[in-house]
Ligand SMILES: Nc1nc2c(ncn2[C@@H]2O[C@H](COP(=O)(O)OP(=O)(O)OP(=O)(O)O)[C@@H](O)[C@H]2O)c(=O)[nH]1
């Protein structure tokens with residue numbers, strides 16, 4: 001995550017500047033699955049009264065306070081339509097901290113296309129080892145029982161790739177999980193950072209004990225416990 005100085009308001013109403021971390025999260029998926037509505041809903045609390053196909057990318061952001069730490073979630077709401085995304089693709093995938101894949105529960109093709117979106121991430125050197133979420137949107141429109149088969153398949157896909165999975169609706173007011181998608185992602189990024197700080201501490205310790213040319217990271221120490229017989 002990147003660090004920056006942010007303006008906010010203190011309890012006595014005076015503006016204060018505080019250090020905050022910014023995480024870039026891209027939201028991708030087929031055209032019309034609800035990426036704009038989900039990001040709009042998270043940032044404003046409202047379902048937009050009308051939307052148009054996104055051209056290139058729209059930016060939205062929200063400042064979160066996670067256990068006293070300010071995290072700015074910068075959402076890149078990308079275009080699903082090929083003709084509106086071509087020129088922007090290189091920019092989407094640069095310095096990404098988290099990915100939200102979206103499909104529409106009423107549109108099975110948007111689910112079938114998810115591997116294509118995952119491939120595009122890989123082609124831009126973005127592994128699914130960074131925090132990712134899979135969102136099954138428009139559950140307010142679910143009427144047919146076949147939707148539950150699609151939801152089960154999606155849950156399985158998310159499990160296989162180690163992603164968080166959400167069934168939600170950008171439109172429904174009650175019982176939806178729109179905020180959780182992005183807050184949980186930010187929490188995962190925050191704890192990931194704590195882990196990398198721990199790795200650094202471990203590295204400093206190894207150096208202060210004068211262990212030459214050997215940086216012991218948490219990853220390496222984990223490897224040491226792997227049986228090789
Ligand atoms: N009923 C219902 N409609 C939704 C929901 N989310 C989005 N929509 C509708 O689906 C249509 C497309 O939504 P958008 O958010 O613009 O879709 P998008 O994924 O951003 O589309 P592109 O920008 O073209 O990639 C709009 O008419 C929305 O009102 C939802 O959860 N429930």
Ligand SMILES: [Mg+2]
Pocket residue numbers: 035036037052053054077078079080
């Ligand atoms: Mg859009």
